[in-house]
Amino acid sequence: MLDFSRNHFELFGLPMSYRVDSSLLAERYLAMQQALHPDRYAAAGDQERRLSMQASIRINEAFQTLKDPLERARYMLALLTGEASGKKETTQDMTFLMEQMELREELASVRGQSDPSAAVGKILGRLSDQSGVLIEDLEALLEAPSASDLEAAQELVRKLQFVAKCRAEAENLEAELDELLGPGGRPSSTKAQKTAG
16 A cells, blocks of 8 residues: 655655656656555455555655645755745735735726736736746755755745646636637637627
8 A cells, every 4th residue: 555654755755855856746646646546445354444544645645745836946955944834924025016006906997998808817817927936945945954044945935836726716717708708818609699688
């Protein structure tokens, strides 16, 4: 069965590194899920079925954590420092906070723009650039981290949390606009016909 004492990296036979080979991770995840899936233990005893279910849940959690750059950083910092990464802590970088406030204000005013879909796309592009830079910096800091690198990485995680939250809001708004508007940011023909009729 599964050795529940192993950390997420060990479960998948990966080195503990912020840089993760995502295709290898996915490949190992699928192989483990197939081997340990509860359906394979349907005819087994109660204990084996329960262990299979627990193993399947653990593999899912480990995979979700390692495939997400923010969750992977939080997890790795928890392993390296022995402390859970504080989700409620906030960055003290005022310039960064101002940039985030400006992005949120832009997002709030999107509906009033002539092409709201393009405006959201532009914001998503900026957020993607920001998270790309933060992830690159995290990769460098967590390669062979010193105590000061770990502190700096925790600050980057706090910033990445802001970017991820704003990105989720922008993606939700984009989906909402896609539903309301057709391609190119114009009302879809069916909605236009309904309002015209």
